[in-house]
Amino acid sequence: MSAIIETERLVKSYRGRPALRGIDLALESGIVHALLGPNGAGKTTLVSILSTVVRPDGGTARVAGHDVRREAAAVRGVIGLAGQHAAVEPKLTGRENLRVFGRLSGLGARAARHAAESALGRLGLEAVADRVAGGYSGGQRRRLDLAVSLVARPALVLLDEPTTGLDPLSRRQLWDAVAELTREGTDVLLTTQYLEEADALAGNVVVLNEGGIVAHGSPARLKSRVAGETVTIAVDRPEHAAVAAQSVPGDCRIDAERMSVTWSSRSGAREALGVFADLGARGIEVRELTIHRPTLDDVFLDLVGAEKPEGGGEPEGAEQPEGAGKPAGAGKPEGGR
Ligand SMILES: Nc1ncnc2c1ncn2[C@@H]1O[C@H](COP(=O)(O)OP(=O)(O)O)[C@@H](O)[C@H]1O
Ligand SMILES: [Mg+2]
Numbered sequence: 656m657s658a659i660i661e662t663e664r665l666v667k668s669y670r671g672r673p674a675l676r677g678i679d680l681a682l683e684s685g686i687v688h689a690l691l692g693p694n695g696a697g698k699t700t701l702v703s704i705l706s707t708v709v710r711p712d713g714g715t716a717r718v719a720g721h722d723v724r725r726e727a728a729a730v731r732g733v734i735g736l737a738g739q740h741a742a743v744e745p746k747l748t749g750r751e752n753l754r755v756f757g758r759l760s761g762l763g764a765r766a767a768r769h770a771a772e773s774a775l776g777r778l779g780l781e782a783v784a785d786r787v788a789g790g791y792s793g794g795q796r797r798r799l800d801l802a803v804s805l806v807a808r809p810a811l812v813l814l815d816e817p818t819t820g821l822d823p824l825s826r827r828q829l830w831d832a833v834a835e836l837t838r839e840g841t842d843v844l845l846t847t848q849y850l851e852e853a854d855a856l857a858g859n860v861v862v863l864n865e866g867g868i869v870a871h872g873s874p875a876r877l878k879s880r881v882a883g884e885t886v887t888i889a890v891d892r893p894e895h896a897a898v899a900a901q902s903v904p905g906d907c908r909i910d911a912e913r914m915s916v917t918w919s920s921r922s923g924a925r926e927a928l929g930v931f932a933d934l935g936a937r938g939i940e941v942r943e944l945t946i947h948r949p950t951l952d953d954v955f956l957d958l959v960g961a962e963k964p965e966g967g968g969e970p971e972g973a974e975q976p977e978g979a980g981k982p983a984g985a986g987k988p989e990g991g992r
């Protein structure tokens with residue numbers, strides 16, 4: 656398996672403030688990689704270095720084996736005309752842009768027309784295809800950029816928060832287009848603030864926080880380290896809470912005063928329905944059902960906390976232990992694998 660992206664001790668500061676604190680990455684070709692992190696984590700800085708737009712202060716970065724500093728032109732060749740580099744011409748229509756990009760990437764006239772129509776359809780841009788790109792909304796523009804990738808098919812596409820601010824339909828279309836790209840052999844690195852999006856699209860997730868890598872691995876592996884949903888079911892009598900507790904698949908807490916049971920689970924909604932059905936079959940009325948999903952903040956606290964050398968224990972139904980602080984040794988590589 657060859658690495659499409661490799662970095663070693665990659666460092667970048669802005670006016671003395673570190674944005675990247677020593678990033679070591681070896682991302683293999685053939686799967687989608689997501690850089691997941693909150694605002695200010697350093698995602699855009701990293702993607703900008705990889706696309707040769709920003710120069711690192713130290714360390715190395717290679718794209719398909721080409722050094723971003725010494726072989727910038729070769730790196731741009733790998734990234735092609737798409738993604739970060741989408742040089743969409745605002746005076747041309749969406750359709751015209753796509754045909755031009757098709758020709759520039761070596762397609763014949765007919766093939767370029769065909770590729771343009773197909774990309775317009777995939778990203779739901781037919782209705783605005785004959786409007787000039789300069790008049791597109793932010794979301795339409797983002798979809799046009801990705802349509803360019805579909806037409807031009809570079810070896811690697813870098814997508815910086817491609818779905819932020821998009822409506823659900825546009826987001827879905829973008830997800831589908833990313834999946835289509837990868838089926839055709841294009842590597843994709845995208846950044847996102849949403850664990851859900853990383854989960855939906857990526858085979859490998861790198862979690863960035865404050866300029867350092869705090870966790871990485873498959874979405875399943877990361878999620879297994881994150882506390883699940885917390886479910887509370889309240890019934891109409893204290894003794895019925897004890898009955899409800901018997902229907903809960905694992906451990907739970909009974910609150911006699913509130914006449915409720917509470918438990919944590921990674922499939923809380925499904926379990927809640929099971930308990931609900933059990934109670935219904937016994938004629939017990941459910942007064943209240945709440946499911947608390949971990950927020951992005953919870954997820955980061957869990958991941959950052961879990962990465963500490965002492966290793967905070969499993970999040971067993973408990974709330975956040977005590978102040979899960981910053982990533983320990985954010986500047987260090989995450990241990991060779
Ligand atoms: N051009 C810039 N000038 C000064 N500071 C910057 C610049 N770009 C980014 N930063 C700072 O670097 C840090 C990382 O930013 P960024 O890479 O944009 O994070 P993200 O994309 O994850 O939100 C932030 O603290 C941000 O304020
Ligand atoms: Mg950003």
